[in-house]
Amino acid sequence: MRINSKLLPLKLHYFCFFGCASPIIPFLVVVGTELGLPVSLTGALIAASLMMVVLLKPAISAISDAFPSHRRFIFLLTLTVMVASLSSIAFIPRMGREIRVEGVLVRGVGDGGGEGVKPESVPDAGLGTREPVPEDPVLLTKDDEDEEEEDQTVGERTRLYRLEGVNISDQLVTSNISVWCGGGEWCGEGCGEVWWLWQFWGYTALLHSGTIAFKTAISINDAIAVDTIGPDGDYGSQRVWGTFGWGLMGPLSGCLIDWCSGTSLIKDYTPAFLVCFVLGITDVLLAASTIKVPKMKTNIGQLKSVLPLLQQPRFLVFCAFVVLNGAFNIIAATLVLIMQKDMAEGTWYMSHIKLIQGLTLFVQCGTEAPFMAVTNWFLRRLGAHHVTSLVFGLYVVRMLGHGAAGAYNWPLWTTLVVEMLNGPCYGLGFTATVVYSSRISPPGASTTVQSLTNLCYESFGFALGMFGGGLIYSWLGGPWLYLVGAVVAALTFVLHLISQRVMPPEGEETKKQSYGSSWEEETEKLKTEVEEGLLTGGGEEVKEKA
Known part of the structure; x- marks a missing residue:
């Protein structure tokens, strides 16, 4: 197999570009829910960013044509904005305060059974789901006692906080434990409170700028490839390296996330952001030193x-x-x-x-x-x-x-x-x-x-x-x-x-x-x-x- 050394930088550019985006772009909706946003709100944000691409992507191409001497700078700026935006999501903390509760771990909560914590003191507000505490703290059954609470302190102490999605060992039943809720999804009447959190607007801004820069850079990448290989070149042989980067970096970053997170239900996305940053910086340096940016053609005259x-x-x-x-x-x-x-x-x-x-x-x-x-x-x-x-x-x-x-x-x-x-x-x-x-x-x-x-x-x-x-x-x-x-x-x-x-x-x-x-x-x-x-x-x- 013979590889054209002149096209090697283009192949590496495709690999690094899509490998940089792979750990973040497909998982934006997952990251949003991990930060505390509902799936509906995260989906609406991504939809809005895609619609913004419709307007801003042609505008960036028009600016490139209007200032041909700065075309290379605009391309490098687009790559830099993409890398900086996607990797900076790592610094957005989870929305809402951390919630803790201490008490006795019991089993048999709810209709289908499960685990829960009977608090020994009044816990932080915001935990759910609460069940009435029955007489037997180990073999719990659903009780239809009155939901009305006359006193807040007594009411909280006579409630049991159900642990959902947790696989608890039998050896821990009836043990005194401390539960820390490091993240969760905003729901119910309090969902509107996210509009007042700076984390929400920070995530929104980074999501929009990263998505728009990513979509715009794709078009420039294709123009670069066509101009570099010439009319008789094989575009597929260059583009397939992007597929390699996308398909390989996804499982690699996922494996690193699981390894760093251990058994925690709240995943640590730091490895994914590091992979994005390292490959992204490598791509920016590679593009700045080896990639030639052609003239971007507009289609206004053909409309x-x-x-x-x-x-x-x-x-x-x-x-x-x-x-x-x-x-x-x-x-x-x-x-x-x-x-x-x-x-x-x-x-x-x-x-x-x-x-x-x-x-x-x-x-x-x-x-x-x-x-x-x-x-x-x-x-x-x-x-x-x-x-x-x-x-x-x-x-x-x-x-x-x-x-x-x-x-x-x-x-x-x-x-x-x-x-x-x-x-x-x-x-x-x-x-x-x-x-x-x-x-x-x-x-x-x-x-x-x-x-x-x-x-x-x-x-x-x-x-x-x-x-x-x-x-x-x-x-x-x-x-x-x-x-x-x-x-x-x-x-x-x-x-x-x-x-x-x-x-x-x-x-x-x-x-x-x-x-x-x-x-x-x-x-x-x-x-x-x-x-x-x-x-x-x-x-x-x-x-x-x-």
Whole structure:
């Protein structure tokens, strides 16, 4: 195997860039809940950051074109902001004060049994869930005594604080213990209090700046790669190093987090932030010394040729299904990390949960590449629209698999088996979207149409999935989220089949009549781009599941 030494810095840049983001970007929603934010609020914050990308990403590209002599500085500044923002989340403390309670450990709490602490003194306010203390402190049963408390002190001492998600040894029952709650999720009436905490606004600012810088840097990375390798170069051989970095650093950082956290339910993310910082600084220094930044091309002049396409109902329906495709993808691939954490509580899996979540990223990356390689085989036999229908059908199976795993308490590793469906869902689904959008593009405007399609998938679709999925998860829980997702995916599958009957895909002859003789030249150009992997959408297919 021969490696071009001139392209080695580009390969290392891709590895460090995606390896730096891998320990943080997919876990932003998990980190947010660890800090104390509800899943719904964290999902809304991520959705807002994705929508901000729609406005700020083109603005940064326009600034780069307006000041060509400062283009390199802008790129390095974007990388630096990304690294500084993501790694600085490590300094955001958990929201709310630390809560402690001392007392006797007892067993048999609640309807299904469990452990709890009978306080010897009035504990700090804010602990839950409280159960009435029965006569027997060891074999506890649910008591229907009056909930009304006449005296605060007496009421607190006659309540038992249930320990949820903790696997307690039998030897500790009836022992005097001290429980320290180092973190928790804000819920109920007090949830609004997070708006007054500086930790919330610090996390929000770092999340937005890191996500926007990450998304912007992706586009610049692809422009750098295309300019460096030339028109006859192999883009895929460079981009695959980013996949290596993303797929390897996730499990590595997860293993280090579990090792540093020990048996604690509250995980220490310091190793992940250190991996992000070290690889990020390495990437900034590497880019500053070896990477040449090309001129960023804007598509403003091509919008006029795209306007007729935007007025076609067929294209608008296509964009709507692209948005739903992206929403299903982010719900299945990112929110499953939250459900894995919930499933692991109270089991031995909790000591290795971050490794399992890292392996989830590895499975997702490992299954995508083979299906991307055989996409053309499916497209030739089924067509882009039928491949998309197939993907929606697979999302139904994928959602039901996750829902069943959470509802019936299946072993945690079954979620990794279900996530193997990410290969055809993303590998076929996104690529089919890229290919179809290239076929319907007016001559000379393929890049603009690709950008619009990618905007629908990775901005509007991801934002819809994080916002809606986060709300449903907070209200109903993980299993119900995926049940609802399966129902919506099934309806989308049916509607997509109906849309092909009502509005058949535009054929080549129709397109040739619409755009004239230049269509043949544009088709040959698009075929070359697909083979070399240089389409804008292909360059944007980064694993940022979030």
